[in-house]
Amino acid sequence: MMIFVWLLQVVLTPIAAPLFIGIIKKIKAKFQNRCGANVFQPYKDLWKLMHKDEVVSKDASWIFRYTPYIIFAITIVAGASIPLFATYIKNTLTGDFLLVIYLLAGYTFFLALAGMDIGSGFGGFGSSREMTVAALAEGGLIFSLLTISLAGGSSNLFSLADQHMILKNQFFLPVLLAFCGFFIVLLAENSRFPFDNPSTHLELTMIHEAMILEYSGKRLALIEWAAANKLFVFAALGANVFFPLGIAQNDSVCAVIVGVLALLIKVTVFCVFIAVLESIIAKFRFFRLPDLLMVSFILSVIAIGVM
Amino acid sequence: MNALFLQLLLTILFLSIVFLHITKKNFAVSVTYGVQSMAIVILMIHSFFVTGEASMLLIIGLIFTFKVIIAPIFLVKLIKRHKLTFSVSTYLNTPLTLIIIAILTAIAYSQSFAPLTNIIPDNKILLQIALSALFLSLFLIINRKGAISKIIGILALENSIVAFAIFAGLEQSSGLQIGIVFDIFIWFTIAAVFLTMIHKQFGSLDTAKMRHLKD
Numbered sequence: 001m002m003i004f005v006w007l008l009q010v011v012l013t014p015i016a017a018p019l020f021i022g023i024i025k026k027i028k029a030k031f032q033n034r035c036g037a038n039v040f041q042p043y044k045d046l047w048k049l050m051h052k053d054e055v056v057s058k059d060a061s062w063i064f065r066y067t068p069y070i071i072f073a074i075t076i077v078a079g080a081s082i083p084l085f086a087t088y089i090k091n092t093l094t095g096d097f098l099l100v101i102y103l104l105a106g107y108t109f110f111l112a113l114a115g116m117d118i119g120s121g122f123g124g125f126g127s128s129r130e131m132t133v134a135a136l137a138e139g140g141l142i143f144s145l146l147t148i149s150l151a152g153g154s155s156n157l158f159s160l161a162d163q164h165m166i167l168k169n170q171f172f173l174p175v176l177l178a179f180c181g182f183f184i185v186l187l188a189e190n191s192r193f194p195f196d197n198p199s200t201h202l203e204l205t206m207i208h209e210a211m212i213l214e215y216s217g218k219r220l221a222l223i224e225w226a227a228a229n230k231l232f233v234f235a236a237l238g239a240n241v242f243f244p245l246g247i248a249q250n251d252s253v254c255a256v257i258v259g260v261l262a263l264l265i266k267v268t269v270f271c272v273f274i275a276v277l278e279s280i281i282a283k284f285r286f287f288r289l290p291d292l293l294m295v296s297f298i299l300s301v302i303a304i305g306v307m
Numbered sequence: 308m309n310a311l312f313l314q315l316l317l318t319i320l321f322l323s324i325v326f327l328h329i330t331k332k333n334f335a336v337s338v339t340y341g342v343q344s345m346a347i348v349i350l351m352i353h354s355f356f357v358t359g360e361a362s363m364l365l366i367i368g369l370i371f372t373f374k375v376i377i378a379p380i381f382l383v384k385l386i387k388r389h390k391l392t393f394s395v396s397t398y399l400n401t402p403l404t405l406i407i408i409a410i411l412t413a414i415a416y417s418q419s420f421a422p423l424t425n426i427i428p429d430n431k432i433l434l435q436i437a438l439s440a441l442f443l444s445l446f447l448i449i450n451r452k453g454a455i456s457k458i459i460g461i462l463a464l465e466n467s468i469v470a471f472a473i474f475a476g477l478e479q480s481s482g483l484q485i486g487i488v489f490d491i492f493i494w495f496t497i498a499a500v501f502l503t504m505i506h507k508q509f510g511s512l513d514t515a516k517m518r519h520l521k522d
Contacts, residue, residue: 169311169432170432172311172318173318173432173436177318291329291401294401295325295405298405298408299325301409302409302413305409305412306439
């Protein structure tokens, strides 16, 4: 049973992640009075890209060539390091919240390096913008999870999810405030509105897309897949660390099934919220983004202060 | 679970005031006030179930009609009429505003205000949130330059006082409460008339630009 659960823990992120990108796109299409592609379209896109030839610039170094594999691997490890559907599998090796944060920072680091590696103007400014946002988002992310960590007296994400802090009277407000801070960072780290427009290639607005413009074929597929994984990891982190309702606390088959279903429902709710948000608000000007990330940081600071 | 629900309502009150500090659009300000007032109405419904006073229903009905429906709609119409989509800025920039919000919250939770928040020890957490909301509303009135934001700040302050009073056991008689609601209604009407006159005279609702009030 334990082997099966661990296997599920490792493969759930890459298997489920593209579906949620499809859900977001579908809801956004509905908001635009379009029928929209099937929610499984991202899987078909990945399949198509995997079978395409690719063009790699002669100026590209090993960083450009290996980055897709590195960031994809990072998202798989990050996915396995957070409580997805069960808390009783205590991952003491990579389950520390600081390790997960720095794994995800590693993702951003390599992507930004790859953006600059081939020397194109787009890649350069994309990387510059990405690192600016990432540097400002880091504080909010660390402090939001630190709030939970201080409340739970542990830095292991599985232990923290196991304690159901949101249901404790004295931690209710701090957890909600920290979650608000976390959600802003989720949008920033995953290049969603109002930080970035994931469906544009307009040089004035793009951040994430600018860094991956030179990629094609299999490597582009891996990058797109890794981006989907990252969104899933963040959503699962938010869903299970802040609102761990339904998560399996014992090794019974029933509890695990409920845990998986609860995770999928919670992540779907996150995706619906993101899609609605992206449909009703405009992208912020780049120079207004630090203010929003400051809000995230201060909310987390207040959360620690009121504990 | 009941205590958590009450905390959730107060958290909505608290976060809505934080949002009022950072939002740039007057429309969002009006809608946020409506949401915040709805949280207060639900708090009062809870209070009704605890006390069982039938007259509370009348007060709840009045508050709901005025604060949740009339006031936001009236403000939105005012914003549309004068094309005041964007609010004027704050005296302090956003980072400084946020830092002061954090400091005010810390003060509300500090030992200095323990005598206030310990009026009913069981409600200490709730009173602390209500007190911080009260401080943030005061800061909102001071920090915002726009007249609409200042009016909303005063109304948010009143909401915070209501929330504090409910949990501190300072609820007044029904007659007095109806009088207060009526008072706010009259105050709001006069404020709205003044807003229109100020806009006609100065062409703006930015209070920082009103330097020749004698004219």
